[in-house]
Amino acid sequence: MTTIHPTAIVEPGAQLHETVEVAPYAIIGAHVKIGARTRIGSHTVVEGHTTLGEDNVIGHYASIGGQPQDMKYRGEPTQLVIGDRNTIREFTTLHTGTTQDRGVTTIGNDNWIMAYVHIGHDCYLGSNIIMSSNAQLAGHVQVDDHAIIGGMSGVHQFVRIGAHAMLGGASALVQDIPPFVIAAGNKAEPHGINVEGLRRRGFSAEAISTLRSAYRLLYKNGLTLEEAKVQLRELERQGGDGDAPVKLLTDFVDASQRGIIR
Structure with missing residues (x-):
C-alpha cells in the first residue's frame, strides 16, 4: 500500500x-x-x-x-x-x-x-x-555511462562528456571530454586516461594500454586533430582486446560538435 x-x-x-x-x-x-x-x-x-x-x-x-x-x-x-x-x-x-x-x-x-x-x-x-x-x-548537455563529474564544476550547454570520463572538481568545461579521459581546470584541460576507474570496471591491461596509446596520439604527439583521427583509426584497425574502446573514443571525436578539449 x-x-x-x-x-x-x-x-x-x-x-x-x-x-x-x-x-x-x-x-x-x-x-x-x-x-x-x-x-x-x-x-x-x-x-x-x-x-x-x-x-x-x-x-x-x-x-x-x-x-x-x-x-x-x-x-x-x-x-x-x-x-x-x-x-x-x-x-x-x-x-x-x-x-x-x-x-x-x-x-x-x-x-x-x-x-x-x-x-x-x-x-x-x-x-x-x-x-x-x-x-x-x-x-x-549529454553525459555518457560511467562518467564522473566533480563537485563545484560547471558544464557549458551542448557539451558532451564521454563514457568513463572524469571531470575534476571546481572545473569549467566548455568543450567535449572524449571517453576515458580525465579533465580538470578552468578551463578544463586533458590530464590522461582514467586508468584507475577502468581497472575497477574490469578493463584489461591490453585495453588500457591501447587507450594510453590513443591518448598520446590525440594529445601528446604534436599531431593536428585531423592527423590524430587518421592515426586513431589505424590503431583501431590493429584489432585485439583494446580495439573496441578505441573505436568508441574515435567515433566520439568524429561526432563532436563543440570540439574536444585540447
Missing part, C-alpha cells in the same frame, strides 16, 4: 505505484508518474510531466520536473524521464525539456546525484554516473 504522509499533497491525476513512499510536506503534481518502491523525501516537489521509474530515492527539498530555465519556454508540456535505482540527494534541481530540442530531459539508471546538483533542460544522462555536490549542467 502507498505510504503518503498526511501532510503531503498528491494532486488528482498523479499515478503512484502502491509501494511508493511520500514523506511529510512533499508535493506531487497531477501529471507525475512514480514507479514501484520509489521514495520521495520531505518537502520535495515533483511536478510537470515527470516520470520516475522504480527504486529511486529522492532526498529532502529536491525540485524535480520544474519548468526549464529557458526564456523561449512558453509552457509546452515537455517531459522529465528518470529511470530506475537512482539516488538524487537534497536540494537538487532537475528540469523538463524544451521544444527547441527533444522536449525531454532524460536520466538513466543507477546514477548517484549528490546534493545541490542542477541538471538543466534537455540534458541526457546515461547510467552509472556520479555527480558530486554542486555540479551544474547547463541545458542540452
Whole structure:
C-alpha cells in the first residue's frame, strides 16, 4: 500500500505505484508518474510531466520536473524521464525539456546525484554516473555511462562528456571530454586516461594500454586533430582486446560538435 504522509499533497491525476513512499510536506503534481518502491523525501516537489521509474530515492527539498530555465519556454508540456535505482540527494534541481530540442530531459539508471546538483533542460544522462555536490549542467548537455563529474564544476550547454570520463572538481568545461579521459581546470584541460576507474570496471591491461596509446596520439604527439583521427583509426584497425574502446573514443571525436578539449 502507498505510504503518503498526511501532510503531503498528491494532486488528482498523479499515478503512484502502491509501494511508493511520500514523506511529510512533499508535493506531487497531477501529471507525475512514480514507479514501484520509489521514495520521495520531505518537502520535495515533483511536478510537470515527470516520470520516475522504480527504486529511486529522492532526498529532502529536491525540485524535480520544474519548468526549464529557458526564456523561449512558453509552457509546452515537455517531459522529465528518470529511470530506475537512482539516488538524487537534497536540494537538487532537475528540469523538463524544451521544444527547441527533444522536449525531454532524460536520466538513466543507477546514477548517484549528490546534493545541490542542477541538471538543466534537455540534458541526457546515461547510467552509472556520479555527480558530486554542486555540479551544474547547463541545458542540452549529454553525459555518457560511467562518467564522473566533480563537485563545484560547471558544464557549458551542448557539451558532451564521454563514457568513463572524469571531470575534476571546481572545473569549467566548455568543450567535449572524449571517453576515458580525465579533465580538470578552468578551463578544463586533458590530464590522461582514467586508468584507475577502468581497472575497477574490469578493463584489461591490453585495453588500457591501447587507450594510453590513443591518448598520446590525440594529445601528446604534436599531431593536428585531423592527423590524430587518421592515426586513431589505424590503431583501431590493429584489432585485439583494446580495439573496441578505441573505436568508441574515435567515433566520439568524429561526432563532436563543440570540439574536444585540447
